[in-house]
Amino acid sequence: MNGAESLIKTLVDSDVDICFTNPGTSEMHFVAALDEVDGMRCVLCLFEGVVSGAADGYARMARKPASTLLHLGPGLGNALANVHNAKKGNQPMVNIIGDHATYHLQYDAPLTSDIEGIAWPVSHWVHTADSPGSIAADGARAVEEAGRHRVATLVLPADVSWGDNPDGATRAQPLPAPRRVPAEEIAKAVEWLGNGRNTMIMMGGAEVTAADSELLGKLKQATGARVGTDTFPPRIARGAGRAKIERLPYLAELALDHIKDVEQLILLGCKSPVSFFAYPNLPSVIAPEGCEELQLAVPGDDFTACLEDLLAAVGGSDAEPDRHALQLPELVTGAELDVNAVGAAFAHFMPENAIVVDEGITSGIPCTVYSETARHHDWLNQTGGSIGFGLPNAVGAALACPERKVICLEGDGSAMYTISALWTMARENLDITVVIFNNRKYSILELEFTRTGARGGVPGPKAASMLDVGKPDMDFAAMATGMGVTAWQVTSADEFNERFGAAMAQRGPVLIDAVIPTAWS
């Protein structure tokens, strides 16, 4: 078999069995090898940001890495923003970046670039394969690295792909068990939980499962500690039946207030919270001065066991957490559409076990609030702040969990970074309902303009025009239709209720272009 075949077989034998692709000439032997080796599902995306965002979403829901196939440095560049998000969210990813043949690089052909240089800022591990005989081992190593919640990037020169590999495939070593947090660390946390000071357990940087919430809820009951997550855990179980836990607000002003009384902060996965951005008159660090912090666990550790150990140590295993009861909002009727009407319908109709991908930015807030008591679901957040994660993440989540409904809440501005994800939704007939909050603004930036205090918080005409994505207004239903996705533009609450309710009751990709006023105006 050739190098590409041995690599694909190694990936498949190592349980990496999906590849999101946007290939070019240097990847043609890899593409050809897809038909020579069984077991690799390949999903074509029309832009590399969709490739990497889909791999991120897949990993979050499948709890294992996907692979990507990208075309040299510029292809990786296009993928970079969503690789960044995956890295910040501690999601595994195996990137295969095709390069020129090793002997061709010296000639500096047009597509030659420093691929490793582009890869390092968004990867934990980068390696350039140098021979067909070792590419299988390189691929196994990449899978092993990714398995540790890391981004692994393997550069694959064309001649390594097409060259003969007489040794064939190998496979990655099984993952070591997640680290169990040592007893002395648990003891320290238990001491904090019992010393009468204002203590909070904050979890983030990793999936927060239903079991984790339940354990957090019990710890709260047993110890009186506050329990919650950071602002954007990559995946969190929510809705009816889940224990009530807090969430750190996005706005630094609110986050500062939220934990201003905390004297001891026990961190699982996340680091000490900081402001998303710097502002002239706000501190960067969110925890109050003098707050003590204990980094009890880091991504890759066994969080559930850690929480169980804590609970056993405080004797709280039988505690009953306060749980969200099912409470569905009434639909808004007879009114113009607004974000509250969308939020109500969303929470009202969302089926059990749905997956929500949230890039609704400002407009998505009512959806977040109303759905806290909706049918139980998983929620995927923006982890690295790179806009354009939502539509691609939904693609990956839907492929990981084909039996579950995926709902993607998407801003009009943010949708446009990776809009071609709609085409892949149609091509793969994915069960995704996309809601576009079409408010014709970078509404978050209007808010941020005020928060930064620039020009006294009041944009002049040029600045205002840089925050305004109307003129011309966009019609996302038209765009979606052009990419093969059934779509409607709606302007009234009743229309939205009807379309969204219907979308929840059927399968396949649907887009609802929800024309709404700006939440902040």
Next chain:
Amino acid sequence: MNGAESLIKTLVDSDVDICFTNPGTSEMHFVAALDEVDGMRCVLCLFEGVVSGAADGYARMARKPASTLLHLGPGLGNALANVHNAKKGNQPMVNIIGDHATYHLQYDAPLTSDIEGIAWPVSHWVHTADSPGSIAADGARAVEEAGRHRVATLVLPADVSWGDNPDGATRAQPLPAPRRVPAEEIAKAVEWLGNGRNTMIMMGGAEVTAADSELLGKLKQATGARVGTDTFPPRIARGAGRAKIERLPYLAELALDHIKDVEQLILLGCKSPVSFFAYPNLPSVIAPEGCEELQLAVPGDDFTACLEDLLAAVGGSDAEPDRHALQLPELVTGAELDVNAVGAAFAHFMPENAIVVDEGITSGIPCTVYSETARHHDWLNQTGGSIGFGLPNAVGAALACPERKVICLEGDGSAMYTISALWTMARENLDITVVIFNNRKYSILELEFTRTGARGGVPGPKAASMLDVGKPDMDFAAMATGMGVTAWQVTSADEFNERFGAAMAQRGPVLIDAVIPTAWS
């Protein structure tokens, strides 16, 4: 004034007076400053690949740099592919990349990344500003660097933007005159041109003006040497009245044959030609073995003076070049649309002094051929091989030359990398006609699959599906309409003739979705 205001004033005073933007929170003080300082035109793009591609197109037509405003490392990542193209085409660009405040970086907030690390592979010069007092000088330096046909990337931390700069703005030093090629180098070339061996002058890596073609044509007449360009000069004057010069073919097989008899190659701007990609059975180097090469000039040198010096030295100043006479193809009528019918109508209707941006890939070939004798025009090529350059380049070209018709020839596959450029065309009411070759294939990759010899040149079903962008078919007219651009989908030659002819006779953005069979099937 604050740092951002001093930077913008410095840019404007240094004749960099347009900024393509896709800002975020860390750039809000820069955005605010646009209203405090006169003279900077700001153009909002919905995706950073449009920002950088527009800056490239602007530079090619305005012969001076545009600035870009991008949001941290991921924003630069999204822009990277088209920055790569600009760098490979030796186009000037001044990138301003917002970053967190200097004191905020230590906290590793979600959007923190190694911006310089991402920038270096696509920049000639990278600098991170460290104080409001020096940002004006940093900006001037960036403009000076860009002026030497380079990509300059300036990282602008938020607190450098908002901090006070009591010294205010400065301005870039005037550009030094382009280097005149030394007499001894000219003499060496003259010796080659007179020694009776098979000699070719090849120009590339820079604009080939009408004057340059004329001089090349005269040199051909005076010396018998072959004269031409490399495959993808960033800008070339073509059409009726221009001297006949050769163009190196894209396909290595054809390129090798094209110059197989050349014994002496005199290079202006371009390097010795190499195959775009490596193939198992083709050499990387295009020039025949034993061919001697003289690198007479590099980008930034005075090509026109060099050609004049050569011509004077060979006594050919009065030579009459062989020029293209105006010859317009007949329109195809009464037939299904195909690439030949598109090419004929394109060349037939194109008005004098049009600008053509060519990312038509395989389908654009007849347009290239037919237009050689069409009304005179400028042609912009793909320079770095990163797909998605066409629509954004057209935006930049139209802003640089508002009085000229811009025609963008675009593949369906390539259009989808930066499709949101259509929205900026509508917003700025740019006089651009986009022709999408909608053949529902990555046709170039079907060809390349065969050329690489992968799987005997015959894709299996999975590989074939990776080259197929039908399923679902895309409707670019619908997408364009959704972004505010008037558009039609056409399937017959007559419809295309009518729509394209009308588009040439009016102003403003238009898209024609030309549904055609694959050229290679």
